[in-house]
Amino acid sequence: MASIIFRTLISNPACYHLSWLSPSSIVRSKCKIIRSMSSESSQRIFQLKFDPLTGNSEWIVVDEGEDTENSPKALLSSTSYLDMLNDSRRNRAFRKAIEKTVTRPCHVLDIGAGTGLLSMMAARAMDSIDTQQCTGAKGMVIACESYLPMVKLLRKVLRVNDMEKKIHIIHRRSDEVNSADITSRADVLVSEILDSELLGEGLIPTLQHAHDKLLVGNPQTVPYRATTYGQLVECTFLWKLHDLHHNEAIALDSVHLAPAGLETIICAKSQQYAMHCDAISEEIRLLSEPFKIFEFDFWKRPESHGQTELHIKPTCDGKVHAIVTWWVLQLDYEGTVFYSTAPKWISSPSSSKDKQTESYCAADWCDHWKQCVWFIPGLGMSVSKDHQVHLQAVHNDTSLSYNLKYDDPRVVLGPNDLHVKDCQLTLSPERIGIYGDIEWRSSMLKAVRNALQKNIPSLCVVADDSVFLTILTAYLSPTSHVISMFPGLREKGAQYLHAVADANGFSMDRLKIIGKRETCLTLEDTNQKKVDLLVGEPFYHGNEGMLPWQNLRFWKERTMLDSILSKDALIIPCKAILRGCAMSLPDLWRSRRCLETVEGFDHSVVNSTLGACGDLPASQESPCLPYFIWQCGETKALSEVFTVMEFDFSNPLSPCSGKAKIGFTKSGSCHGFALWMDWLLDADNSIVLSTGPERRYWKQGVKLLHKPVAVGINGSCDIDGFSSAEIEASLNSLNGELSIKHAFL
Incomplete structure (x- = not known):
């Protein structure tokens, strides 16, 4: 199961206080958190577990001391903390500015401290000051961090850098800090709560509260502007x-x-x-x-x-x-x-x-x-x-x-x-780009039209959130009834179809919208009719950023509908194929590599928690993460596209596995594998919709290696290189997780 943590804070377990972070912002942690504020020793995380095969979610409680697969540790690998700490230009710029700003013992406040990098820079800058010229003056650094998993990492980083006594941690959101938490207002603010838009992480409300409650008049700040x-x-x-x-x-x-x-x-x-x-x-x-x-x-x-x-x-x-x-x-x-x-x-x-x-x-x-x-x-x-x-x-x-x-x-x-x-x-x-793409539309049109030529369905079910397939089947088969599940669009999808029905030449009396997350149709829902045609793109509204194979939810829903499918029911897509390609991804790998020292501060303790690739213990694997390959900087395909495994939708969901041998077609440094799904729309395999790197509308899954591997064309690689590799994958049909292993030969 995938997990989502919400950074919504509560000061009382019965009182939910919504954060000011806008849903549209590119929040650094890409998650929010709910926690109890009764006492730090008893804080617990309320973690939302999401099942990609069903679309269902449930709240579970994880205690601060737990370190299991259900803990937030696994979630931090999908955040941008690691990428940010690997940005040497950013780190160097902040160090230079802090050294120029902290030139005397003073009170420094770090808001959104993360691993404590800026706090340690400020503390080190004060340590380097000639104390003989600052008789009687005392300095202090306060690190304010609300996100519990990061607070745990922050403590580890301070400990290995012998900074525990030099930096005071406040485990709270900065707008919850008051005069009782700090002895005096801060002279200097060091903070980096910026997203790509600048304001999306709440920069303005944070600065407003800080100036009102936490900072002296005319403070020094890094950044300045x-x-x-x-x-x-x-x-x-x-x-x-x-x-x-x-x-x-x-x-x-x-x-x-x-x-x-x-x-x-x-x-x-x-x-x-x-x-x-x-x-x-x-x-x-x-x-x-x-x-x-x-x-x-x-x-x-x-x-x-x-x-x-x-x-x-x-x-x-x-x-x-x-x-x-x-x-x-x-x-x-x-x-x-x-x-x-x-x-x-x-x-x-x-x-x-x-x-x-x-x-x-x-x-x-x-x-x-x-x-x-x-x-x-x-x-x-x-x-x-x-x-x-x-x-x-x-x-x-x-x-x-x-x-x-x-x-x-x-x-x-x-x-x-x-x-x-x-x-x-x-x-x-x-999604708008996909719906306007002529090639994609013509493939869908051809697949549905071919299916209708074989058998005019009495009942068609659109299993996902595809408004395109709903309109297409209603238009091409004017005598059929169509049920659209719309698990994500729900009532919005129904209102939309009412509005465009006339323009598309169909009547809403032939359509029924279920609008439930669970596919639980019975013969009562279908007026005792069996389903003759089951279709999906597949597309689930709100899940666009997930790993490609998590759209195998379509297979789960096909399985749940098994009892009401007619004997000769047609299913589109009829099959899915997990494909991949060996890739040179130097920029992406560099941004995800293991940390050692960051501007002189040891950060090696955060690597496994943040999902780094590099010198991890043999038992630990870097996670497979979703990326638009076309946006990953320098990229080069080192192999032909290979097939790892197939998923046959004519049969109910079951565990499956596959293996592929990879021959390299270009020499270079292999940093990992790009993996994606190809959806086969017909039994003849003549209509294939690929979500691979050559198309910009879908994210691919990227499995990065511990270290770059030198590879070459068969028979021409260097003595230290490899001419082939093997990749193996297996699907857990209970939770939708895909296990991926590889070896170079």
Whole structure:
């Protein structure tokens, strides 16, 4: 089972206090936590266990001292802590700034301390001060960290670095700290609670409370200031991620997910999306110079809401599909140490004449901070060189938003479908991209049409959250009844279908929406009819970021429907294949490698807990994690695609395993294996939907090696290299976990 922990804090087991972190933010831990605050020795974690095969979840209690597979330890491997600690540019920039800031014994507060790196930097800086010149002055460092698993790691790190007595830990959220917890207000704030958007981890509310309750007037801060920047871009790929109406119009397949008059009934949420824009830099056409949007000073209390109006002159004619944004940190007061998340096509802040300036741009690939993308509605905005564009930017406590206007009143960005709000479906950009993809749509259309030619079903069941398959089957088989399970979309899915039924030529009296997480259909639900056609993409709303094989939930649901399937029922997809490829992934591996010393502080004790790859004990394996391979920096396939195992949906779910021998087709350093699912839509295996790395709409599973392995083409590898490998996988049919083992030959 996969596990999810919620970072919602409670001061009383009966009183749930919701965090101010917005659901859309790219939260560092990618999880939240619920804990009891009665006393630190008796704190317990309420952990949400999620079963990918059923979609069900349940709360279980894990005591602080437990260290089992049910503990949060396994969950930390999916966070970005490890990636962040491997970002040497970030760490060096903070060290330089802290050494420039902490020049006397003082009271330092570290909010969101994590493993305590910034706290230890501050304590070391005070230790290096000439105490003879600071007679009587005393310094102290307080590390504030609310996340219990990180507090446990923090204590371990302080212990191995002999810092336990130099740093006082407050296991609480900073906005729960008051004057009774600290002897005096802090002179210096060191903190790094930034996400790719800048504000999503609650920077503004945290700073507001800190300035009100925890800091002296005019404190020193590291960072000192953050500035957000943007640039207008044209990019067909980015357009396809949000404009379903115009993309599906090109398909001409008579399925209208976003029909005329309801153009935005399926849409991506209006927010910034974190993305490695360097990966698509060759497809991006820049339409403006970079422009400054907002400036946030950490040394003074920020406002919850801000607005600015910008007048931007396009540098060439084109169509604005998106705004790419990033931020730059000025870490010290003097303005000599910077860190930037700008894409590589942007020159660094250190291009100034001051040679003392040190700039740490994100030149080395890292995953904890990316650029962000804001989509321009519809087909985008056509612009002309030197014809001004007006940009309105707004921020609240946790996010930024934009409104682009042209000074030509004849330009209209797109329809304003306010009347669709009640039945509007908000999907991920990747899902919108899939639904607008001509090749994907034609494959689904061909598979369903072929199935209907063999047998006109009396009853068809859509097992997942596919509105596309629901409309397609209702349209292609006008005499059939369709039941859609919609375990994630639920009532929203039903409202949506009512709205688009007329445009797609079917009547809702032939459709039934179940809207339950459990597939528990009986003959009473089907009016005593057997199911003739069972279909799925498979797609489960809200689970897009999971490992590819966790969509085998479709197999589980097919199994639960076994008793009401007709004898000759057709199942689409009829089979799934786990495929893989040996990969060179130097950037990803570097970001996940074992830690040794980080700016002089031993962090080796965190490696197994954070899921590092490297010199781990033989009994420990690095976890398989979901990534968009195309966004993983430098990548190279070292083998042909291989088949590991098959999953036959004509039979009920059962344990299964498979093995593949891999021959390398290119020489290089193998850092791991990319694994994905291919879905076979027909018994002849002629229609295959692949979720492999060549497609950008799906995440793949990545299994990283302990160490990079030198490999070469059969018969031509170096004496220390390998010419082949073997990979073996087995599926646990009870919990959906996939066990993966490998060996180099």
